[in-house]
């Protein structure tokens with residue numbers, strides 16, 4: 001919203017869900033057919049990617065209304081704007097949020113970027129859903145003012161951040177984060193100056209917000225995307241230093257070794273995963289310590305998910321039996337969680 005979508009000028013919405021108040025001129029009937037085909041295609045895809053959420057009637061109606069409201073609108077990437085609405089909603093569905101939030105995600109740009117009005121939304125959707133859409137719209141406006149203010153000073157960012165942290169309905173913040181995540185994923189299509197403004201605001205406001213809310217995968221992805229646009233050379237350099245075949249080979253070996261140990265001990269884990277850590281986190285450590293990548297010990301990580309604290313410590317024992325612990329670097333976040341609530 002508020003220009004995030006980089007949409008073409010809003011045009012008259014055509015509603016599939018109810019008869020349009022005035023019939024579209026016949027000249028645009030081809031367009032309407034195309035819009036319906038697009039809607040059908042998106043619904044099919046949504047049912048595949050988030051079957052539970054999109055089996056709800058509320059979601060089908062929200063997608064239909066979003067498709068009609070954004071009909072004919074195209075982003076700079078050439079993708080229809082309604083695709084952005086759907087991707088935002090799918091991020092929320094992926095986080096296991098309830099139907100009202102996902103539906104509000106589908107509708108989140110309709111007030112800012114189309115002819116849709118709050119009153120019309122209220123005739124079609126539960127108050128809870130519309131209240132969230134209104135909240136996102138308000139937040140988008142402030143975000144736009146914030147980006148447009150001549151300098152993105154840290155004071156302005158702090159004020160903006162404080163305001164978001166104080167938002168009464170945290171679900172509105174979650175929708176805005178999902179919206180921003182998809183906008184950052186598709187940032188390559190914006191002009192360079194806009195990319196930097198968006199990346200700076202995301203890094204200083206939205207990534208800390210995701211961190212505070214405990215959505216660490218979103219925080220990590222946002223930071224890496226910002227890093228890529230703000231420090232392209234350092235990003236590429238670090239990426240090839242961390243995400244290379246040698247490291248991936250070592251990770252696979254480590255996974256194998258740990259898996260065998262856990263099996264031998266009869267420990268069942270829900271998930272065992274090896275991955276390079278997110279680049280911006282590594283970069284931050286290098287900066288803070290003034291060291292190179294070769295002195296970063298946790299550029300790659302293994303993650304084991306088990307059911308209980310007891311099993312957690314049992315896994316840790318196996319890890320320490322397999323690899324010698326560095327006494328200075330061993331931290332127990334099970335007993336002493338981080339300030340942001342992270343505990344493992």
Ligand code: MN
Nearest residue numbers: 001004109179
């Ligand atoms: Mn949006």
